[in-house]
Amino acid sequence: MRYTTVVTSLAAVLSFGRSAIAVDLTRFGYANILQRASQLKDAYDYVIVGAGTAGLTLADRLTADGTHTVLVIEYCYPISDETLAASDGRWFVDPGISYNITSPPQPFMNSRSQAVIIGCCVGGSSAINGMVFLRGTKSEYDGWAELGGPNSTWNWEGVLPYFKKATHFNPPTEEMTQNFNVTWNPEVWASNGESRLEASFPDYGIPANDAFYKAAANMPNMPIPIDGASGKSGLFWHPTSMDNKKYWRSYSRTAHYDGIVRDNYDVITMHKVKQVLFDGTTATGVKFSVRGLNQTLTVKTRKEVIISAGTIHTPQILQNSGIGPKALLEEADIPVVVDLPGVGQNFQDHYWLTTGYNWTVGTGPPGFNKTQTGNLSTIAGPNLGALIGLPTYSNNSESIASRYESQDPAAYLPESTHPTVIAGYAAFQKLHAKLLRDVNSNWLWLPLIGSPGGIVMSKHILSSGTIKINTTHPDSEPIVDYRALSNPIDLDIMVENILYMRKFMQSSEFAAWKPVETAPGIEVVGEELREWIRSVMWSSNFHPIGTASKRPVELGGVVDEELRVHGTSGLRVVDASVMPSLPGATTQQSVYMIAEKAVDFIKAAQ
Numbered sequence: 001m002r003y004t005t006v007v008t009s010l011a012a013v014l015s016f017g018r019s020a021i022a023v024d025l026t027r028f029g030y031a032n033i034l035q036r037a038s039q040l041k042d043a044y045d046y047v048i049v050g051a052g053t054a055g056l057t058l059a060d061r062l063t064a065d066g067t068h069t070v071l072v073i074e075y076c077y078p079i080s081d082e083t084l085a086a087s088d089g090r091w092f093v094d095p096g097i098s099y100n101i102t103s104p105p106q107p108f109m110n111s112r113s114q115a116v117i118i119g120c121c122v123g124g125s126s127a128i129n130g131m132v133f134l135r136g137t138k139s140e141y142d143g144w145a146e147l148g149g150p151n152s153t154w155n156w157e158g159v160l161p162y163f164k165k166a167t168h169f170n171p172p173t174e175e176m177t178q179n180f181n182v183t184w185n186p187e188v189w190a191s192n193g194e195s196r197l198e199a200s201f202p203d204y205g206i207p208a209n210d211a212f213y214k215a216a217a218n219m220p221n222m223p224i225p226i227d228g229a230s231g232k233s234g235l236f237w238h239p240t241s242m243d244n245k246k247y248w249r250s251y252s253r254t255a256h257y258d259g260i261v262r263d264n265y266d267v268i269t270m271h272k273v274k275q276v277l278f279d280g281t282t283a284t285g286v287k288f289s290v291r292g293l294n295q296t297l298t299v300k301t302r303k304e305v306i307i308s309a310g311t312i313h314t315p316q317i318l319q320n321s322g323i324g325p326k327a328l329l330e331e332a333d334i335p336v337v338v339d340l341p342g343v344g345q346n347f348q349d350h351y352w353l354t355t356g357y358n359w360t361v362g363t364g365p366p367g368f369n370k371t372q373t374g375n376l377s378t379i380a381g382p383n384l385g386a387l388i389g390l391p392t393y394s395n396n397s398e399s400i401a402s403r404y405e406s407q408d409p410a411a412y413l414p415e416s417t418h419p420t421v422i423a424g425y426a427a428f429q430k431l432h433a434k435l436l437r438d439v440n441s442n443w444l445w446l447p448l449i450g451s452p453g454g455i456v457m458s459k460h461i462l463s464s465g466t467i468k469i470n471t472t473h474p475d476s477e478p479i480v481d482y483r484a485l486s487n488p489i490d491l492d493i494m495v496e497n498i499l500y501m502r503k504f505m506q507s508s509e510f511a512a513w514k515p516v517e518t519a520p521g522i523e524v525v526g527e528e529l530r531e532w533i534r535s536v537m538w539s540s541n542f543h544p545i546g547t548a549s550k551r552p553v554e555l556g557g558v559v560d561e562e563l564r565v566h567g568t569s570g571l572r573v574v575d576a577s578v579m580p581s582l583p584g585a586t587t588q589q590s591v592y593m594i595a596e597k598a599v600d601f602i603k604a605a606q
């Protein structure tokens with residue numbers, strides 16, 4: 001297999017989309033997809049906002065024993081099965097199935113705006129994501145617990161059972177393990193029938209990845225854990241969210257919705273939730289409307305409203321419901337139910353260099369002498385990469401960590417930031433100063449896709465963004481401000497990432513292939529390199545988190561340890577927005593874990 005072909009197919013993961021077809025899913029005989037509010041029951045035990053990654057996971061689990069009724073309200077529409085093939089990934093910028101939001105100009109990115117790409121269909125972002133299936137490390141989830149307070153159960157031991165429960169793991173083929181040293185630890189995965197969310201490997205390995213693996217393994221200090229899912233950093237193979245019977249995308253819809261017919265599980269599509277209804281501070285239901293119409297429909301809940309609208313829209317719904325920073329709500333004439341300064345703060349996403357950062361090789365990697373069968377089209381996305389700690393790849397980790405910890409916590413936050421949010425940032429800063437020195441915290445992701453290219457990604461971000469309603473038009477899309485690179489340490493780290501990529505290319509294994517960095521070129525260093533990063537960097541790898549953070553209220557938190565919105569009852573948030581800090585990983589697996597863990601809290605409250 002010529003690896004130029006592989007480049008073209010894997011480039012899909014990192015570039016552009018194909019169109020999807022909207023269909024009426026009822027013709028497939030799926031669960032109760034409703035299209036008119038008149039078809040709804042008067043009240044449900046649980047009303048879930050958003051049929052996305054977390055929303056459908058919750059709905060499936062909460063309806064399974066038949067004792068409680070659930071309604072899921074989804075803004076977008078179901079898409080057909082026709083585009084499910086793993087190799088045919090319907091990647092991101094497809095306007096048919098993603099929202100159309102752009103950030104304001106980012107001053108530290110040369111005033112460029114960032115496209116805010118999130119999924120819009122039944123399945124949410126899990127329907128359009130790159131299918132890379134990674135967890136963060138033990139240190140990173142222990143950090144979630146640290147930010148949560150002394151009795152937090154969100155440490156590694158407290159999240160691992162839910163990671164296992166969320167996924168059905170399929171080991172790689174014998175041939176893959178022999179040819180590529182794919183190893184895994186069965187203790188951190190489940191292969192029983194608890195979940196239909198499939199994590200699998202392709203049945204074909206890209207030959208050049210054998211050489212890439214060896215070159216990376218030979219880098220000084222490179223750890224090689226048996227399994228990256230066991231809480232450690234290093235070089236490892238990992239699965240994608242793919243069903244290896246059909247080699248199709250596995251996502252929240254196929255895992256938690258398709259084929260489930262239950263009288264107590266309703267989904268209504270093409271309807272938009274505007275706000276949560278309250279009796280005092282107790283959630284009683286939601287106000288919603290047909291998508292695109294200005295009307296008022298309501299549905300009541302007997303137990304809880306659960307917001308799973310994702311990191312971008314969850315804070316918008318909370319703010320429009322009167323839960324958020326008082327000054328913002330007053331500016332929009334929204335009566336304050338709970339003054340909660342953290343709603344929409346603490347917004348984080350992964351920064352990366354993609355098209356624009358280019359390198360190529362003079363001669364191809366050495367040949368592959370093992371026989372191999374299998375099908376290239378079973379590769380859904382990258383399966384190999386190095387996810388490593390700053391001390392593993394930079395001699396500057398200590399100086400960066402001490403510079404970071406000596407910052408005034410308020411120095412790089414917006415001017416009017418509330419004292420509790422600043423206190424939360426101070427705790428975040430203390431945690432990240434520790435993670436900067438930790439070889440088991442992933443700061444760099446170097447995906448290895450068996451071909452030259454040029455992708456480096458920063459897996460922890462120290463700048464803190466905001467999401468606020470548009471105060472003159474609260475119903476239109478919120479203002480999504482990454483505040484990218486506002487904390488200068490993020491730029492220092494991106495520089496280290498590039499320097500490491502250059503070292504990798506110059507390593508003894510690699511040098512024989514005569515690699516050339518074609519853009520920006522290795523002569524570009526220092527201030528010129530920093531300027532170049534500002535001109536090409538993306539401030540989103542589509543992993544937004546943090547805007548309804550799980551933290552104590554004194555630390556600017558929005559939800560408590562059981563994901564209940566502070567100051568309310570009958571209201572939870574369960575989605576990526578509750579993550580208090582980024583895992584050093586892509587985010588979907590953590591979202592499934594959060595949803596599975598939330599189910600236990602919700603059931604315990606029944």
Ligand SMILES: Cc1cc2nc3c(=O)[nH]c(=O)nc-3n(C[C@H](O)[C@H](O)[C@H](O)COP(=O)(O)OP(=O)(O)OC[C@H]3O[C@@H](n4cnc5c(N)ncnc54)[C@H](O)[C@@H]3O)c2cc1C
Nearest residue numbers: 050052053054075124125129130131132273310576586588
């Ligand atoms: C292009 C792309 C590529 C990605 N690649 C990867 C990857 O390779 N690996 C990985 O691990 N992660 C990846 N991710 C990230 C991962 O998919 C997300 O972190 C995760 O799916 C988020 O889940 P969620 O439940 O928080 O939100 P979502 O799954 O986005 O669900 C939110 C749902 O709420 C609905 N909604 C919003 N507002 C309203 C409203 N007012 N009323 C009704 N419904 C509403 C939305 O339409 C959506 O269906 C990617 C994401 C994208 C977008």
Ligand SMILES: *[C@@H]1O[C@H](CO)[C@@H](O)[C@H](O)[C@H]1NC(C)=O
Nearest residue numbers: 094095096098099100101102
């Ligand atoms: C996205 O929004 C912009 C303006 O905000 C508009 O010009 C463009 O047509 C929209 N694209 C789609 C696909 O709706």
Ligand SMILES: *[C@@H]1O[C@H](CO)[C@@H](O)[C@H](O)[C@H]1NC(C)=O
Nearest residue numbers: 148149150151152552560561
């Ligand atoms: C933690 O648990 C202990 C023992 O149950 C309890 O006394 C304490 O108040 C709890 N602390 C917090 C912050 O919840």
Ligand SMILES: *[C@@H]1O[C@H](CO)[C@@H](O)[C@H](O)[C@H]1NC(C)=O
Nearest residue numbers: 181183184217224225226227
């Ligand atoms: C194969 O992986 C294991 C970790 O599971 C590692 O210890 C070993 O060094 C690797 N072997 C080679 C040849 O890279």
Ligand SMILES: *[C@@H]1O[C@H](CO)[C@@H](O)[C@H](O)[C@H]1NC(C)=O
Nearest residue numbers: 293294295296473474475476
């Ligand atoms: C929606 O309808 C309400 C009540 O009729 C009205 O007050 C409001 O201005 C309308 N909003 C828009 C955006 O048209």
Ligand SMILES: *[C@@H]1O[C@H](CO)[C@@H](O)[C@H](O)[C@H]1NC(C)=O
Nearest residue numbers: 355356357358359518519520
């Ligand atoms: C980098 O590569 C991309 C995609 O292959 C190409 O479009 C672009 O022109 C290249 N840029 C430079 C400066 O080489």
Ligand SMILES: *[C@@H]1O[C@H](CO)[C@@H](O)[C@H](O)[C@H]1NC(C)=O
Nearest residue numbers: 210211365366367368369370
């Ligand atoms: C493949 O075999 C040839 C001939 O035996 C040998 O020269 C070469 O080094 C081998 N390549 C690899 C990658 O093992």
Ligand SMILES: *[C@@H]1O[C@H](CO)[C@@H](O)[C@H](O)[C@H]1NC(C)=O
Nearest residue numbers: 085087246247375376377378
């Ligand atoms: C390879 O896999 C793709 C995707 O599953 C499939 O469409 C194709 O038929 C397969 N090719 C062969 C030769 O099996």
Ligand SMILES: *[C@@H]1O[C@H](CO)[C@@H](O)[C@H](O)[C@H]1NC(C)=O
Nearest residue numbers: 220221391392393394395396
């Ligand atoms: C640190 O510097 C030494 C000496 O220059 C070098 O050998 C080593 O590879 C460097 N380590 C890292 C992680 O960059």
Ligand SMILES: *[C@@H]1O[C@H](CO)[C@@H](O)[C@H](O)[C@H]1NC(C)=O
Nearest residue numbers: 470471472473476477478479
């Ligand atoms: C608020 O929404 C209106 C209507 O969509 C739009 O014209 C305006 O630009 C938005 N304001 C901001 C700050 O984006």
